[in-house]
Amino acid sequence: MLIMVRLKGITIGKGCNFNGWTKFVHGSKDSIQIGNDCTFKSKHTSNLIGINRPCIFSSIGESGSKLIIGNGCGFSGTVIGCFDNITLGDNVRCGANTLITDSDWHMDDPRSGKPSPIQIGNNVWLGVNVTVLKGVSIGENTVIGANSLVVRSIPANVIAAGNPCKIMRSL
Numbered sequence: 001m002l003i004m005v006r007l008k009g010i011t012i013g014k015g016c017n018f019n020g021w022t023k024f025v026h027g028s029k030d031s032i033q034i035g036n037d038c039t040f041k042s043k044h045t046s047n048l049i050g051i052n053r054p055c056i057f058s059s060i061g062e063s064g065s066k067l068i069i070g071n072g073c074g075f076s077g078t079v080i081g082c083f084d085n086i087t088l089g090d091n092v093r094c095g096a097n098t099l100i101t102d103s104d105w106h107m108d109d110p111r112s113g114k115p116s117p118i119q120i121g122n123n124v125w126l127g128v129n130v131t132v133l134k135g136v137s138i139g140e141n142t143v144i145g146a147n148s149l150v151v152r153s154i155p156a157n158v159i160a161a162g163n164p165c166k167i168m169r170s171l
């Protein structure tokens with residue numbers, strides 16, 4: 001897996017572990033950078049809570065999008081769609097079937113807005129089935145509860161959950 005990732009021009013750190021086939025897609029002007037010691041669980045049996053898809057990471061902007069993943073991050077059936085800029089800090093945990101996207105995806109539709117960057121701080125935990133939408137920042141050490149829809153920025157050191165995601169309490 002690592003050889004195929006590097007042949008695609010993706011920068012990947014040391015000690016990364018792949019369980020099943022993770023899919024990486026990027027354009028010629030786009031970049032994907034992955035830190036050291038990250039884990040990618042794409043096989044449906046690799047997480048006991050249940051994964052309904054493989055990990056898919058795409059960086060497909062029109063003018064050079066950047067997907068940057070820090071050290072020690074973990075992904076289980078996670079999909080990240082980057083059209084502009086998505087940055088995950090160190091030790092970010094993405095529960096089963098999480099989705100992170102900085103775009104509305106239908107660029108040819110006039111109802112779609114422009115992509116907007118996402119910043120996720122160090123030590124953030126996204127619970128199972130969490131969706132993080134464009135323009136959001138999540139502060140370090142924050143926990144986002146299962147099935148939450150994050151449409152607004154969430155500060156550091158809190159537990160937040162819901163649809164839309166709201167702060168429940170401080171840590």
